[in-house]
Amino acid sequence: MKDKILKKLVCPICSVPDKSDTRLSMVTDTKANESPTLFCNNCQSRFAPIDDILNLAGDVINPRLFSSQWTMEFGPIVTAYEEIWRPCVTSIVSSLKWEMKTSQLFMDVSSGMNILDLACGTGNFTRLFSDSARPGTVIGVDLSLPMLKQYRHKLKEQNNTDIMLMRVDVTKWPFAPETFDRIHCAGALHLFPDIQNVFNSIYRSLKRGGCFVGATYLIEENIVLNNLQKYITEVHGFHWFDQQELRNLSSKAGFTEWEHRTYRQGIVFKVKKL
Numbered sequence: 001m002k003d004k005i006l007k008k009l010v011c012p013i014c015s016v017p018d019k020s021d022t023r024l025s026m027v028t029d030t031k032a033n034e035s036p037t038l039f040c041n042n043c044q045s046r047f048a049p050i051d052d053i054l055n056l057a058g059d060v061i062n063p064r065l066f067s068s069q070w071t072m073e074f075g076p077i078v079t080a081y082e083e084i085w086r087p088c089v090t091s092i093v094s095s096l097k098w099e100m101k102t103s104q105l106f107m108d109v110s111s112g113m114n115i116l117d118l119a120c121g122t123g124n125f126t127r128l129f130s131d132s133a134r135p136g137t138v139i140g141v142d143l144s145l146p147m148l149k150q151y152r153h154k155l156k157e158q159n160n161t162d163i164m165l166m167r168v169d170v171t172k173w174p175f176a177p178e179t180f181d182r183i184h185c186a187g188a189l190h191l192f193p194d195i196q197n198v199f200n201s202i203y204r205s206l207k208r209g210g211c212f213v214g215a216t217y218l219i220e221e222n223i224v225l226n227n228l229q230k231y232i233t234e235v236h237g238f239h240w241f242d243q244q245e246l247r248n249l250s251s252k253a254g255f256t257e258w259e260h261r262t263y264r265q266g267i268v269f270k271v272k273k274l
């Protein structure tokens with residue numbers, strides 16, 4: 001598993017997209033059943049796991065109080081995330097059940113695929129893909145250590161060794177070019193800074209013929225809901241998309257074959273790297 005993963009990674013500190021992809025190596029004293037410490041021979045960065053979760057996102061920094069990332073790291077919300085928080089919050093603008101069904105349909109996973117779930121949280125979407133992908137590789141990544149720890153706890157309870165978790169900040173992209181058959185991201189595109197860069201990174205790390213499936217939310221025209229959205233933007237830094245904006249981000253990155261479905265403000269889209 002560790003060797004399989006290593007081939008998929010580059011140094012998030014010194015790799016320069018389309019110029020130099022610095023591969024990482026494993027520090028040799030890591031025990032077989034523990035997450036490895038990785039090392040970059042080029043910039044000498046060392047990536048030690050935190051709480052036995054592979055960490056490529058640097059130090060854990062306390063997010064600003066009540067910011068969106070703060071909620072994603074706040075213990076009681078993380079515990080209630082899947083059963084209560086996510087379905088309830090989503091019901092204001094869309095439907096989680098619909099999002100999951102549509103994402104699964106668009107992902108169209110088959111046996112042996114390599115799959116990356118960005119901002120996987122506690123793995124509610126990731127697990128939709130892992131059975132069909134076997135014996136491929138499924139990697140779930142997120143910035144929130146509490147979310148990842150909650151997910152790892154669940155995986156251990158289920159004796160599931162199919163899914164690999166990593167702490168990753170999508171703005172410091174650690175994945176090698178032409179690596180995945182599918183990349184998925186639900187509930188988070190509206191949170192990322194420099195979103196064009198994230199689309200570019202996703203495009204680069206997909207194999208030719210691979211697809212990106214994203215689930216996010218559109219600007220509401222109804223005046224009351226639109227004001228609510230503006231308030232959420234002010235407090236939590238959410239970005240509500242215009243459909244054309246998502247299409248432009250995709251095509252600027254190089255994607256083609258745009259497909260989408262909407263349900264109220266929810267949108268799930270699929271694009272392809274030819």
Ligand SMILES: C[S@@+](CC[C@H](N)C(=O)[O-])C[C@H]1O[C@@H](n2cnc3c(N)ncnc32)[C@H](O)[C@@H]1O
Nearest residue numbers: 072119120121142143144168169170186187188
């Ligand atoms: C609303 S949750 C979505 C979780 C899951 N995908 C879902 O749809 O329910 C948003 C996630 O994005 C993660 N996130 C925010 N900024 C990130 C970044 N820069 N890199 C990686 N993950 C990030 C948060 O930690 C959080 O777990």
Ligand SMILES: [Zn+2]
Nearest residue numbers: 011014040043
């Ligand atoms: Zn490096």
